[in-house]
Amino acid sequence: MTHLRWGVLGASNFARQHMAPAIHAARGAEFSALATSSAAKAEGFRDFAPGLRVHDSYEALLADVQVDAVYIPLPNHLHVAWTIKALEAGKHVLCEKPLGLKAADFEPVIAARDRTGLFCAEAFMITHHPQMRRARDLLKEGALGNLRHVNVTFSYYNDDLGNIRNQPDAGGGALPDIGVYACGAARFITGAEPREISYAGIEFQHGVDTTARIAGDFGDFTYGAIVSTRMAPRQEIVLHGDKGILRLSCPFNAGVFNQAELHLETSASSITVERFPAVNHYVLQVEAFGRSVLEGAEYPCSLEFSQGTQRMIDMIYAAGRA
Structure with a gap:
């Protein structure tokens, strides 16, 4: 494999404005598929990726054998479940932050990453x-x-x-x-x-x-x-x-x-x-993700690092309650 074929799980405004164009522009990446039931939303992505395949469900995109990696921009409460589903479907995953809403949420995701041997990270673009x-x-x-x-x-x-x-x-x-x-x-x-x-x-x-x-x-x-x-x-x-x-x-x-x-x-x-x-840090993030998958390069923001950030946020909430 010389490049990653990406699918985007959901047609959010953020994905359309930032991450999907970044995937399209990044070296070693191909924006190949989108999951949305809205034809109107899909057109906004086809403006810069006219050959895009559009699936009408998230499950259909995860079943697409021509997708190697998935970017997940869904609402926060859906991140853990769909990240695990994507890993179990054989896809590498870049999930929008925050991946979990408490530090413990990262544990099943880390376990799924280790079990599948696939690459998974939170989309914390500033580290790039x-x-x-x-x-x-x-x-x-x-x-x-x-x-x-x-x-x-x-x-x-x-x-x-x-x-x-x-x-x-x-x-x-x-x-x-x-x-x-x-x-x-x-x-x-x-x-x-x-x-x-x-x-x-x-x-x-x-x-x-x-x-x-x-x-x-x-x-x-x-x-x-x-x-x-x-x-x-x-x-x-x-x-x-x-x-x-x-x-x-x-x-x-x-x-x-x-x-x-x-x-x-x-x-x-x-x-x-x-x-x-x-500098476009979204493009740099996609390229760094691809190097980690294809070449085994070190990634600056592991799931464990992201879990540490959520642990700090958990501490803030606890101090606020106290």
Whole structure:
């Protein structure tokens, strides 16, 4: 096999706007099949992939012998079940985040991955962006000295109760939707795990969390974050050491929210700016997935890593209840 033939399980707007075009554009990948019962939705995908095969059910796509890998953009509460079904159907799986709604949800998925010998990962695309990797490298190289504090902000405004992100039965909420980034980015850049969530002020509306203010302890450094789906759009990561400060101006929606930039300040008169204007981390994610399947290359975001992020979110919910 020289490339992966991909199927997409569901015609979500996100899949149409971002991930399906990324599969279509990625080296070593072919966007070959889509599962949707809506002919109108299928046309949006055929605009850039005219030879696309369209199946009218998820089961039919999983039975397609011309599909090697499946991307799953379904509502959060369906991720575990369909990931396992796809693995058992002999497909490699890239599932949209969050794969599980609690850390224990990852266990049957990991077991299915190991049992089938297939590749499976959560679609945490920021780990493939050079901005995020450069931040990790700068920290390892000692550019900040000793890291003392990490602060993360991620917010946007969405009060549409018809949107699945605001529906409790679909696994909605700010923490499942964007808390994954606030927690996972800190863990990825620092390589550290939280020892304690000392404070979590969580606001709920209509059964889902809409804003969380978080304070935590990673041992060598402290952590603070705000994630919200009821605040004006903002995203930023600040890593504060005893010798320098590193700011990531657009760490999560690079190229959409703004241009991805790193600002390294090591003194009042020394500020270095690195920009990443033309990087598509969705394409990089698909290409990295393909290299792992076809060549056995190391993948930066294993299921175990993603489970660790969900474990941190579980800690935040527990601190909020306390």
